[in-house]
Structure formats: structure tokens, C-alpha cells
Amino acid sequence: MNSQSRTMTGYTATVTVRLKHGVLDPEAETTQRALERLGFELEDLRSADRFEIDLEAADAEEADERAGEMADRLLANPTIHDYEVAVEERE
Amino acid sequence: MTVAVVQFGGSNCDRDAVRALAHLGVDAERVWHADGLPEDTDGIVVPGGFSYGDYLRAGAMAARQPIMAEVRAAAESGTPVLGVCNGAQIGCEAGLTDGAFTTNRSARFQCEHVHLRVERADTPWTAAYDEGDVIEVPIAHGEGRFEIREDRLETLESEDRVLFRYCDADGVVTDAANPNGSTANVAGVLGARETVAVMMPHPERATLPDVGGTDGQGVLRAFAE
Numbered sequence: 001m002n003s004q005s006r007t008m009t010g011y012t013a014t015v016t017v018r019l020k021h022g023v024l025d026p027e028a029e030t031t032q033r034a035l036e037r038l039g040f041e042l043e044d045l046r047s048a049d050r051f052e053i054d055l056e057a058a059d060a061e062e063a064d065e066r067a068g069e070m071a072d073r074l075l076a077n078p079t080i081h082d083y084e085v086a087v088e089e090r091e
Numbered sequence: 092m093t094v095a096v097v098q099f100g101g102s103n104c105d106r107d108a109v110r111a112l113a114h115l116g117v118d119a120e121r122v123w124h125a126d127g128l129p130e131d132t133d134g135i136v137v138p139g140g141f142s143y144g145d146y147l148r149a150g151a152m153a154a155r156q157p158i159m160a161e162v163r164a165a166a167e168s169g170t171p172v173l174g175v176c177n178g179a180q181i182g183c184e185a186g187l188t189d190g191a192f193t194t195n196r197s198a199r200f201q202c203e204h205v206h207l208r209v210e211r212a213d214t215p216w217t218a219a220y221d222e223g224d225v226i227e228v229p230i231a232h233g234e235g236r237f238e239i240r241e242d243r244l245e246t247l248e249s250e251d252r253v254l255f256r257y258c259d260a261d262g263v264v265t266d267a268a269n270p271n272g273s274t275a276n277v278a279g280v281l282g283a284r285e286t287v288a289v290m291m292p293h294p295e296r297a298t299l300p301d302v303g304g305t306d307g308q309g310v311l312r313a314f315a316e
Contacts, residue, residue, distance in 0.1 A: 023193075023238060024194075024196060024236070024272060025194075026194045026195065026196055026197065026198035026272075027194055027198055029198070030198045073155075074147070074151065074155060075147070077148060077151070077184065077191050079183075079189075079190060079191040079238060079239060079240060079243075080191050080193055080238050
């Protein structure tokens, strides 16, 4: 390895995509009703999609940035979704 | 005019579209997405179906296939482009039009006839109708609820880019006549150019007289000019 090469680290970026506040979620409503039919008491239920992305990056910031770009370009639809990214170093 | 009906894995209205167009005397052919648009393409239909199994979101995968960059470029240069049902979802996801189509208010797949009010008659898609006309066409979708950011809806309406709204048989736009909970009863919209449109209802299923109803012919006649 020469001194020019970057040291890459393994990260897991977790992208959570959820409907924007106020956007109707018929699937969540149906799920809530099904839980209530089973006898559970609950106030509300929200659902979200979670993507766990393993990637190599120079640092956590780069991993975060790349996962954010993946959310912008595919994982989330900005018309209806908000998303957040959390990055953790892989063991 | 040769119309390319773009077929993805899971498209299932491509043959219907070709047949409906042929009935109107329009030369149309199915084009497998990976083959790209033929050089003589001067009209494009993105047909209905369940491309890529609706993975992630309906239309999300197909919208990011390379052919959609070609479709966008063609749309920008004035080629008529129509997205129907899954094609409408793909069109929104690909940025051909504003908004998104997502899970029906009922959370169910709905297959039924609906009434649409023609909001504009001065577009290629509606030249066969008069403004305010009521047409009857089928829907068949689980994710047809039109959603759009509030400020963008204002822009869409102020720019008069709503093509069709769900209405009752008398042309009155009511919540009861809204089959899927679409924002402002929107069933179809125009893109940046009037030559680009997406709609959830199926005009190609209301074109051949022997399958019940011909009210959708007018939409496809845009390709006959």
C-alpha cells in the first residue's frame, strides 16, 4: 500500500423512509385495525421502510452522503416521503 | 406515425394498447425496454401492468431504466408521450409529470368503471372532447391515489395542467365519485408540455367497441394526427 491510497472502512448505513406527515397511509390504518381486532389497544400506528446498506467509505460522513444520495435518487419519493440516514461502522 | 409501446418485465397492457391504436389506424409496436426506442419513434405509450412486481413503489424500478432517459428526451423535444396506469406511475417517478400515485384510500385493488370530467379540450389528448364532457373508462389499480405537495398542486392548477378529474355521471366532482382518494379528484395530468400526459384510467380499454365502451378513443386519437 502506498501512502496515496485511502483507508476504507466498512459501514452500515440505515435509511429509514416514511410518509410525510399528513400523507394518508391506508396500509398503516389497515394494520392498526387488524391489531385492534386482535384485542390490542393503541393510539396510532405509523409504518416505515428501512434499508440497511453495507458499503465501504473513507469516513462516516462519506457513507452518510452516499446513502443520502441513494435515498434521493431511488429509495424515497420526495413527493410523499421524508427519510433519515444513520451510519454505523461495521464490526 | 409509429408509436412505441414500451414493455418492461411485468407490463401487461402493452398488447391492449397496440390493438387499440391499430383500431384507430395508428401504427404501433411493442418495444422491449432494453432495446431502446426505435429511430422512427414519433409517439410513445408507457402501458399499464406491474413492472418489476411493483417493488419498492409502483413504477419506481421501471422509471430508472435507461430507456426512460430516452423517453424524457423525446418528451422534451415534443414527441407525444402517454403513461397509463402503471405507465402513469412510471411517468411520475421518472419526472415526466409532477406528483405521485400511491396506495388507494381503500387500501384495496380496485377494478371498476369510473367517470372522468374533461378539464381541458385544447390538448392533443382531449381534442376529441369538449371541456366539461364526461367520459366513462375503466380503472384497475391498487396505487392510484394522486398525491402532490400543496404548493405544487396550486401550480398545477394555476397552469391548468389537470387533464381529467373523477366525477359522477353528471360531471360533478365529488368525494363520493373519487374512487381512490386522489388529491382534488385528479385522474390525469399534463407534463411540462401538453404533449406529455399520464392518467390512471385506461383509455385503451375503452376503445374497441366489442369490449364495452369507446369513450377512451379520444385520448388515443392524439397519436392519429
